[in-house]
Amino acid sequence: MSADGATRIEDWTERFQGTRALPRAVRDRLIRAARIVRIGKGTQVFGPDNVPDRLFFLYDGRIRVSQTSEGGREIVLYRVEAGDSCVLTTACMLAEEAYNAEGIAETDVTAVVLPKPDFDRLVAEEEPFRKFVFDAYSRRLIDMLRVVDDVAFGRIDVRLAERLLALAGDMKEVAATHQDLASELGTAREVISRVLADFQKRGLVQQSRGRITLADKAGLRALAESA
Amino acid sequence: MSADGATRIEDWTERFQGTRALPRAVRDRLIRAARIVRIGKGTQVFGPDNVPDRLFFLYDGRIRVSQTSEGGREIVLYRVEAGDSCVLTTACMLAEEAYNAEGIAETDVTAVVLPKPDFDRLVAEEEPFRKFVFDAYSRRLIDMLRVVDDVAFGRIDVRLAERLLALAGDMKEVAATHQDLASELGTAREVISRVLADFQKRGLVQQSRGRITLADKAGLRALAESA
DNA sequence: GCCTCTTGCGTGACTTTGTCACCGACACCG
DNA sequence: CGGTGTCGGTGACAAAGTCACGCAAGAGGC
Numbered sequence: 001m002s003a004d005g006a007t008r009i010e011d012w013t014e015r016f017q018g019t020r021a022l023p024r025a026v027r028d029r030l031i032r033a034a035r036i037v038r039i040g041k042g043t044q045v046f047g048p049d050n051v052p053d054r055l056f057f058l059y060d061g062r063i064r065v066s067q068t069s070e071g072g073r074e075i076v077l078y079r080v081e082a083g084d085s086c087v088l089t090t091a092c093m094l095a096e097e098a099y100n101a102e103g104i105a106e107t108d109v110t111a112v113v114l115p116k117p118d119f120d121r122l123v124a125e126e127e128p129f130r131k132f133v134f135d136a137y138s139r140r141l142i143d144m145l146r147v148v149d150d151v152a153f154g155r156i157d158v159r160l161a162e163r164l165l166a167l168a169g170d171m172k173e174v175a176a177t178h179q180d181l182a183s184e185l186g187t188a189r190e191v192i193s194r195v196l197a198d199f200q201k202r203g204l205v206q207q208s209r210g211r212i213t214l215a216d217k218a219g220l221r222a223l224a225e226s227a
Numbered sequence: 228m229s230a231d232g233a234t235r236i237e238d239w240t241e242r243f244q245g246t247r248a249l250p251r252a253v254r255d256r257l258i259r260a261a262r263i264v265r266i267g268k269g270t271q272v273f274g275p276d277n278v279p280d281r282l283f284f285l286y287d288g289r290i291r292v293s294q295t296s297e298g299g300r301e302i303v304l305y306r307v308e309a310g311d312s313c314v315l316t317t318a319c320m321l322a323e324e325a326y327n328a329e330g331i332a333e334t335d336v337t338a339v340v341l342p343k344p345d346f347d348r349l350v351a352e353e354e355p356f357r358k359f360v361f362d363a364y365s366r367r368l369i370d371m372l373r374v375v376d377d378v379a380f381g382r383i384d385v386r387l388a389e390r391l392l393a394l395a396g397d398m399k400e401v402a403a404t405h406q407d408l409a410s411e412l413g414t415a416r417e418v419i420s421r422v423l424a425d426f427q428k429r430g431l432v433q434q435s436r437g438r439i440t441l442a443d444k445a446g447l448r449a450l451a452e453s454a
Numbered sequence: 455g456c457c458t459c460t461t462g463c464g465t466g467a468c469t470t471t472g473t474c475a476c477c478g479a480c481a482c483c484g
Numbered sequence: 485c486g487g488t489g490t491c492g493g494t495g496a497c498a499a500a501g502t503c504a505c506g507c508a509a510g511a512g513g514c
Binding site: 067073099124 | 379
């Protein structure tokens, strides 16, 4: 929100469900314990060789969490938006297990980083914070259920239509290469090319290099919902 | 383990990582608060129209958690074994959202059921228990990562070989129909039939109605690991 | 401008996986 | 012994993924 990039974050605890409801004293303690970090667009926030030992709360921006196969193919698992916490990192911290998911900053990101001891104390002592953390976990589990359902049982044309609409938001253009879209859905570039060619023939989209124009959103929505 | 079905469970808190480490007084309190339930093999433990409002700890037996698509196809997400807790139910309880996964008792099951208030208190007050719950969540998330990877990027012959070995354990037979195996992997019965026919031709397995004999486990393992 | 190089995209041929329709084989049961 | 339901086999086709190309649109250098 703050248009001025130099603005200090006065009270980030206002930003999160899990901290907003806490007593003033606790919030002040948190503000002292936490660090604010800014991460440039495109940076890897966490990954197989970059296991964080701290907790992550996303103040501003968006992180894309994806998984890469041995063969180099990629699939997007979910996105972490502002106001949410990044639980895959905590999952890993707590389980101390290997996983091959990674988080990429999709925009410039401002995050609150909390050392694990402070996190533990907070979870122990504060009910609202606990609820926040469990909610985040639940949301991710449910996201993953959706991904499994899509990948195992969904048609790619339907999934692509969905994803294009989601990526466009209110806009009517999506800036993405065919390869980008393939990585979104965990498929191959050629498949996307063919499906998009078909969409174009049907007047649903128009294409130019690295850019898809959604010419008929209603049509795409109809396709997306013909699940 | 107790061959005598009438045997009372003396101290189930010994059975779980998360409760074993607790002070005696807390454990006694828990034993008073919890109920022991026995569930017959094949029963649905939870599901879309069967949302639990209690916490589940698996004392004995095994629960298979699977997801079913609109088209009626099914895929196994993971299994909950004795000593573990069933977090999808808690995920749902906490998020109070709809999901279309279900849990089926794969064997006769003995479980400890803890009312939510007691669960909350335990999470708040006891560090070892908290760790136990978070671990369970992490494990599931990681299981799901694996499922996504398999479904999106894996070959079915490899996945089938893996699954056959896992289902057989130390035995060299698997009692499952082709349809059962298709539901394990989220594919169609015909696909399993064809792959098994191929396995048979290669001398890896032998088949009879509802029963697969793993004739060459080493060969299957080699195939499974040729990821 | 013009050349070159990278990156994005199109395409055809082929393999793998999933779908559909159908039928035969087996087991169980009266 | 004949019905009846489940299980598995099969062939033809559709959808999706793989492989090997080659062309073309920009970006940058000269």
